[in-house]
Amino acid sequence: MNIFKTIQQDIHKLVHRVFPSVTDATLARISVEPPRDATHGDMATNAAMILSKEAGKPPRAVAEMLVAGLAEIPGVTRVDIAGPGFINIALKPDAFKLIVPHVLESGPKHFGDSDLGGKTPVNVEYVSANPTGPLTVGHARGAIFGDATANLMAKAGFAVNREYYINDAGRQVEVLTDSVTLRIREALGENIGEIPAGHYPGEYLKDVAKAYVEKHGSDFSDRAQVRAFAIAFLLNEIKIDLGEMGVVHDEFVSEAKILGDGEVESALEALTSQGLIYQGVLEPPKGKLPDDWEEREQTLFKSTQFGDDVDRPLKKSDGSSTYFANDIAHFFHQYKKGYKKLVCVVGADHGGYVKRAKSAVKAMSAGAAELDMPLVAIVHVTENGNPVRMSKRAGTFITLRDMLERVGAGVMRFIMLTRDAGQTLEFDYARVTEQSKDNPYFYVQYAHARCCSVMKHAVAMFGDLPDDMLAKTSLASLERPEEMALVKLIATFPRVVEQAAVAEEPHRIAYFAQDVASAFHAWWNKGRDDGTLRFLIEGNKDLSMARIALVRSVAVTIAAALNVIGVPPLQELRSEVEIAA
C-alpha cells in the first residue's frame, strides 16, 4: 500500500481526462511527493508546472483547470495552488490511518514490499575479494552495502541474484601460491628469513601452510595442488566472516572457470562480429608519460563509441588477455544468463574503470543490458578520534573479524549504512558502541525496544494483543498531532523503499529508521509532561488500544527497515548493556 502512488495514479487519470493529448513522457514526469513543509498539506504535485508547456498556459492557469477534479479524488479535503504552480493537497486523516492495519497485516518481513521492479532479473555482485587474504573493514563496507542493496532491490520487486566473483586466476594467485609455498617450507622447519619482495607477508598464511601440511604432508611439489588448497582455505575463511556478518550470496562464480570455458573468446567474438574490435596503436596518456612507454600495435575495443575516453586494450604484450577482457567475459556470462541489469559493487579506487565497463556491457548486449557500478569509499577506523591506520600491503590492515569481535555485526551493518557509499566513512569504536542518542544504532534500537516495552505493559493490562487483532482496532481516537505525524511518516516507507532501490542507496533506509525513531521518542517524551499522551490510559480502552496499534506499527516499521539493512531489531537493550559492561 503506497498512498502516494495511489494519489499519483488518480492524478494521472485526471490529467489524461483534462488534457487528452498529453504524452506518456510528460505524464511520467508528474510526481506526487510529501512537501518538506508540513503546513503545505500532505502532498504536493508538480503537474501544473510540467503541463504548462504542452498546454500553452502558465502553470497557475493549468492548476486552476485541475483543482476541481483533484477535489473529487477520494480522501482529498483541500486543494491549494501555491508558489510557482504547486498544487498542495490535504487528505483526511483516515486516508493515512489505513496504513496502520496495513503495516500490522504485512509484518516486518513484508511491509514496504513493492512490485516496482516487475521481477526484472538483476545480478548484484559484491565483495568479490581476492582469495589471497582475510577480509578487511573496507571489504566489510562493500559487503554490507552490496547485501543491503540486494535486499532493497528484492524488496522493490526485482528478481535479484547475489553473486561473488572469485578472482582465482591471474598473477595475484601465483603470488599467493609462491607465498604459501614459502610458508609451507617454514612450517616444515626451514628457516626462510625475511619474506622476499613480491610475496604476501601476512602471518595468516602460516595457518594456510599448517593446514596444508596436516592434509598433504611435506610434499609441496605440485604447484596446482598448493594453489587450489590455498584458494579453498582462504575462500572458506572469507565465507565464515561473511556468514557471521549475515552477508549472503546465491552463487560463487570462478574466474578460472570462466576463462577455462572459453568465455573470453566468445565474448570477444560477439564484439568482433559487431566490428568493435580492431588492431591499433594507442596515443600515450596525456601529460606525464610513463617511463617505459613504447608505441605498440594491440587489440583494442572501441569503447569510445559508448562514452569512454579512449579505446581499451584487450591483450597484453605477451598475448594473454587483460583484466578488462576477462571482465568483459564475466559480464557477458551474466548477460547470457538473462540479467538485464547488472550491479557491480567495487571500491572507490576502481572509479576510473566505470566508463569502460559500462560501455562494454552496453556494446555486447546491443543496449539490452545496463551496468551500474556503485563505488564504495574508504573506511577510517578510529578509536576515540585517533586514527588506526590500515594497509593491506604491509599486512597490518584491520580485518573484518577484528571489527566484528569488537562491536558486533549489527552495529557494523547499521553504522556503515549511515553514509552515502561514495563518502568516506569514519567508524569510531568508542562512538558506535556508546549507549546514547548520539549513536544512531542505539537510538533506533532503543525506539524499537521501547515499543516492545509498551507492548509488554499493554499485554499485562489487556491480555494477548496479536497483530491481526490490533489491525482491526478502531483508530478514530488518534487525533493528536504527534500521533498523526508518526502515521504519516510510516506511510512514506513504501515510497522510501522504491526511491532508495532505484537510486541503489540503502543508506536512505537507515536515515528513515532514524526519522521514525526520532518521531517516536518525541511522542514518548511528550507523555512525560502531559499524562493524556501516555500510551496506556487507565479507564480509556478505546484510546489505549488505538495507541497500542500505532506503537506496534512503529515497531514493525522499524523492524522492516532494519530488515533491509540486515540488522535484527532488539526486544530490549539490557542484554547489550551486560555485554558492554
Next chain:
RNA sequence: GGCUCCGUAGCUCAACUGGAUAGAGCACCUGCCUUCUAAGCAGGCGGUUGCAGGUUCGACUCCUGCCGGAGUCGCCA
C-alpha cells in the same frame, strides 16, 4: 597533464535524482529534570551550498571554466 568522485552551519553528515523558506546530530547559549516514561527534555544561535558564469517558471542537484581534496592513468586486479 587527462579522466572519475568529492567540496553544504565551527565539526560529522542529509536533502525524496530539477521543486517551495537547504535540514539533522555534535559543539555553543537559555530554560527544564526529587520521574507513571530522563542511558535526558524543550527552545535558541548558526548558510552567498568552494568561486564565476550558463541552461529555465525554479539549481545543492544539470552544462562550461577556474580553486581545493581524494582516487586513477596500456602489459595490477
